[in-house]
Amino acid sequence: MTRQSRRPPAGRWSSRRALIAHGVLAIWVPGCVLACWWQVTIALSGDALGWVYSVMWPSFAVFGVVLWWNIVHDDPQTVGARGLRRLREEAERARPVEEPATDDAISRAEAEDAELAAYNAYLAELRRRPDTKTWRRR
């Protein structure tokens, strides 16, 4: 498949997206550690609910690391709305464009009327174009 053979992005660790992720993570993890410590002190001072949150905050930190790892390793061209659009376009190209059935009456009418022929060509072009705006649910 074409998608798997794509090379990973060159600046994986230094792209703008990755740098933002590094920055957020650098704030997030120490923040979670501090919050955990704060909850431990609350728990030690007698409120048992503090133990629950002193488990919760490290979990949030781990979750942040997982998210960060995914952000850094995903090729932005294959994830998110961009990825979906690209996949759709690839699929559209892979599907053979079906030729409209030749109807004698239609071709005769088109031969007589240049304007009609041009309009039909325009409609065919619209049909071929992917992602044309439509009210219909896809």
Next chain:
Amino acid sequence: MDTILVVDRRVLVRYRFMAYTTAVLLIVLVFVAIPLQFAAGKPEAARVVGTLHGYLYLVYLGVALDLTRKLRVPLGWMLLVLLAGTVPFCAFVAERKLTKLYDRSVAPARALGHVVTGDQTGR
């Protein structure tokens, strides 16, 4: 071979299950247990429901991350979906939106006979 989005329906179903569970618990917590704690002076309910919602929210985070990544939800929306588990009623909205997104993107791809590859993220 064309590659199109295919996401296992079980990924959606377990997200929906967790979304409903955390949403209902959060509503009970905010509109029943916490008023009981402060108005009636009975903190036990808030303690139990709060703890339960806390741990279940962790599970919600896991399944929501899984689904949003496989559905290729943009990052900002993904974060909103994750946060929806902490705001009353928002998890219901997120659940509706993701289910609609799933139906709109996965089902038509399947009907066209495409191979769906939600697990491949282009590493």
